[in-house]
Amino acid sequence: MKFKGFLALLPSSLTSATRAFVLQASNMKSHLIALLSPFFVALFCLPILTQAAERRYELTIEEVTWNITGKDVDHALAINGSIPAPILKFQLGDDAVIEVTNKTTEPTSVHWHGVLVPWNMDGPMFSNNQPIQPGESFTFRFPIKHTGTYWYHSHTELQEQRGLYGAIVIEDHHERMKIDHDLVVVMSDWTDERPMDVLANLKKDGHYYAFKKKFFPSWVGAIRHGAVWNYIKGQWTRMGAMDLSDVGYDAFLINGKKISSSVANLRKGDRVRLRLINAGASSYFYVNIGNLRPFQVISKDGVDVMPVEVTELLMGMGETYDLVFEVPNDLGFELRATAQDVTGHASLILGDQENAESVPSKMKPNPYMMGMDHSAHTDMPTHPPEHQMPMDDQMPTEAVEEIASMPMTKRLHYSMLRSVNPTAFEENLPQHDIRLELSGDMDRYLWTINGKTFSEDKYIIIREGEVVRFTLVNQTMMHHPMHLHGHFFRVLNEQGDYSPLFHTIDVAPMKTETIELLANEPGIWFFHCHNLYHMKMGMARWVKYENFERPEELVRVEKEQAKQFTKDSDLFFSGKVDLYSNHAELDLRLNGGRYEADLTFEIDEYAADTLEADLAFKYYVDRYFAPLAGVEYRDDDIAGILGATYLAPGEIQMTGYMTTEGQAVIKLSKQFDIVDRLLLEVGGEGRFFTGEPEWEAEAELKYRIRQNLDFGVFYKWDEEKDHRVGLGFSLSF
Ligand SMILES: [Cu+2]
Structure with missing residues (x-):
């Protein structure tokens, strides 16, 4: 990346070159200033010599019918009829004028991801801009202050998943190296389901799509992989196995297609960017690329880095990389983007399509061994192994031997990235340390920062002129690509003063990353996980400068309209019916953020006098513990209940309460995943009051026919009626 006169590093309100220079000088190390002074003076003359050109784009957002999997889908969103949206090209120094027209039936927004723009041109609704209502237009205007590869996307609801994304390419006239072909590669994921239905499914169960993806950790699987100890450890710590993705996608795309092609006339020696x-x-x-061919990484998140040669990248959502691939022969090459969970891939064929060298397929990830080496908290960035197997992390010895014959991959690690220019801040600036712990709750599908969702804690306050150092601590078994709007931050790796600048950083499971930025863009800026579903369900904040207030108008519009948009505190409904020959049960759940209401009806042998029902309201203090209050009905009596429920180590659900009749009740339950289609649920209940305690136990062995339908055997024992066994079905919704 090149900054226009380095002005981009300064508050946009400071237009005087002199003042900018003084400010800049005070922020950079003094020896550097001495060296670079003539350079700065020359740069400040540039804006005077070159007239800024206005570069206009008109973008129209429309609902379209799209067919990726052979099925017409009517919830897709396109810009100017295209998915991905058209590439926006700018030259350094241009004035961007982008008119966005909303021809859909719902409000929308557009965010310029990675591009430094004034806070009130950044796009997100309520924090930065008003929603663009159906039938309305909004014109974004901002100066183009730096070069690089960026993108734009909707920041409203789950519209990004429906196709609202496109590339931004900003160039200047000085090429860093001779390039023969310059190609944009937009990777994305696609589901035929409506994204709001996907979210509703995840709210039922964070592991909802594990069955569809055949990525289902189980006891038999653990035994077969020789990983029983790891599996037990995962249950004991309640962390579960490594989780690579939540959604079961129907396709992965490059430039809107599963397979696309580019550059027919590729020649040996050509350089492809x-x-x-x-x-x-x-x-x-x-x-x-190809049979794990080497390529050079020359830029990350739009900012140039010292070229580094690798054969593999792992890219988080929101990250961009520029690569240079020098063509080794006259044949074609496949560029393949493989989803991390290896449920599919997308391909771009470079050159000769008939004779393209393909990328070897990746092994299915092993849910038992992966991530287990991440179980310790580390505060230091780890040094990468020089060479890695196509599938990373720990593997059983047999698996290592099995793939020893495959070509080795050398994967890019952040510690290899070195900035072209020094990025260190002056040491005397005030420093503000902020620790952010990233956590999640897969049972209620909530994602939190420092234990709170966005609805519960919206703001991080910073002060202009200070160096803000964020320590990002991932306490989950998933990756979180954290993206900050309006700033580039230094990633404190092993490169010291040459730490690279990012706008999006992957924080790996159970790992810690430290980043720092100079607070020089007063305003309000989103800082969030770029997993769309995580952001929507709480893993987000507004970074607000102290003493900065949004205009009254935005606050008013937020008050009036924000209610209609999905929030992490919204109510989601789910349920289950069991119909066995000896037993019937209906469970209904209403969950909104930490609040949950559970209503259960149970009947044995279809005899009316065995009907039991209970209604419990719960408040989840954290992932594990919730006080509860409600009523229960049994033996023709209604009683109030007061107690708590707790997910104990070993993933055993423990519930205890007192009734207004003076009974003490304890319930224990646990699910054993035997294989992906065979599940065993066991439970026990004890009631204590005057006289002998009452005990009962039950077990359900279920064979999963499809996602939401099980065939099963129901067993129940109590002192009164002894053992009973029945057959039936269980349906969840
Ligand atoms: Cu996340």
Whole structure:
């Protein structure tokens, strides 16, 4: 990246070159200033010599019918009829004028991801701009202050998942190296389901799509992989196995297609610049070329880095990389983006399509061994192994031997990235340390920062002129690509003063990353996980400068309209019916953020006098613990209940309460996943009051016919009626 006169590093309100220079000088190390002074003076003359050109785009957002999997889908969103949206090209120094017209039936917004723009041109609704209502237009205007590969996307609801994303390419007239072909590679994920239905499914169960993806950790699987100890450890710590993605996608795309092609006339020795953008809503991608051919990484998030040669990238959502691939022969090459969970891939064929060298397929990830080496908290960035297997992390010895014959991959690691220019801030600036712990709750599908969702805690306050250092601590078994609007931050890796600048950083499972930025863009800026579903369900904040207030108008519009948009505190409904020959049960759940209401009806042998029902309201203090209050009905009596429920180590659900009749009740339950289609649920209940305690136990062995339908055997024992066994079905909705 080149900054126009380095003005981009300064508050946009400071237009005087002299003042900018003084400010800049005070922020840079003094020896550097001495060296670079003539350079700065020359740069400040540039704006005077070159007239800024206005570059206009008109973007029309429309609902379209799209067919990726052979099925017409009517919820897709396109810009100017295209998915991905058209590439926006600018020259350094241009004035961008982009008119966005909303021809859909719902409000929308557009965010310029990675581009430094004034706070009130950044796009997100309520924090930065008003929603663009159906039938309305809004014109964004901002100066283009730096070069690089960026992208734009909707920041409203789950519209990004429906196709609202496109590339931004900003160039200047000085090429860093001779390039023969300059290609944009927009990677994305696609589901035929409506994204709001996907979210509703995840709210029922965070592991909802594990069955569809055949990525289902189980006892038999653990035994077969020789990983029983790891599996037990995962249950004991309640962390579960490594989780690579939440959504079961129907396709992965490059430039809107499963397979696309480019540059027919590729020749040996040609240099191809590939501008990679991960516009996926919730998919990390491995990127490889041909038979694991080497390529050079020259830029990350639009900012130039010292070229580094690797054969593989793992890209988080929102990250961009520029690669240079020098063509080794006259044949064609496949560029492949493989979803991290290896449920599919997308391909771009470079050159001769008939004779293209393909990328070897990746092994299915092993849910038992992966991530287990991440179980310790580390505060230091780890040094990468020089060479890695096509599938990373720990593997059983047999698996290592099995793939030893395959070509080795050398994957890019952040510690290899070195900025072209020094990025260190002056040491005397005030420093503000902020620790952000990233956590999640897969049972209620909530994602939190420091234990709170966005609805519960919206703001991080920073002060202009200070160096803000964020320590990002990932306490989950998933990757979180954290993206900050309006700033580039230094990633404190092993490169010291040459730490690279990012706008999006992958924080790996159970890992810690430290980033720092100079607070020089007063305003309000989103800082969030770029997993769309995580952001929507709470993993987001507004970084607000102290003493900065949004105009009254935005606050008013937020008060009036924000209610109609999905929030992490919204109510989601789910339920289950069991119909067995000896037993019937109906469970209904209403969950909104930490609040939950559960209503259960149970009947044995279809005898009316065995009908039991209970209604419990719960408040989840954290992932594990919730006080509860409600009523229960049994033996023709209604009683109030007061107690708590707790997910104990070993993933055992423990519930205890007192009734207004003076009974003490304890319930225990646990689910054993035997294989992906065979599940065993066991439970026990004890009631204590005057006289002998009452005990009962039950077990359900279920064979999963499809996602929401099980065939099963129901067993129940109590002192009164002894053992009973029945057959039936269980349906969840
Ligand atoms: Cu996330």
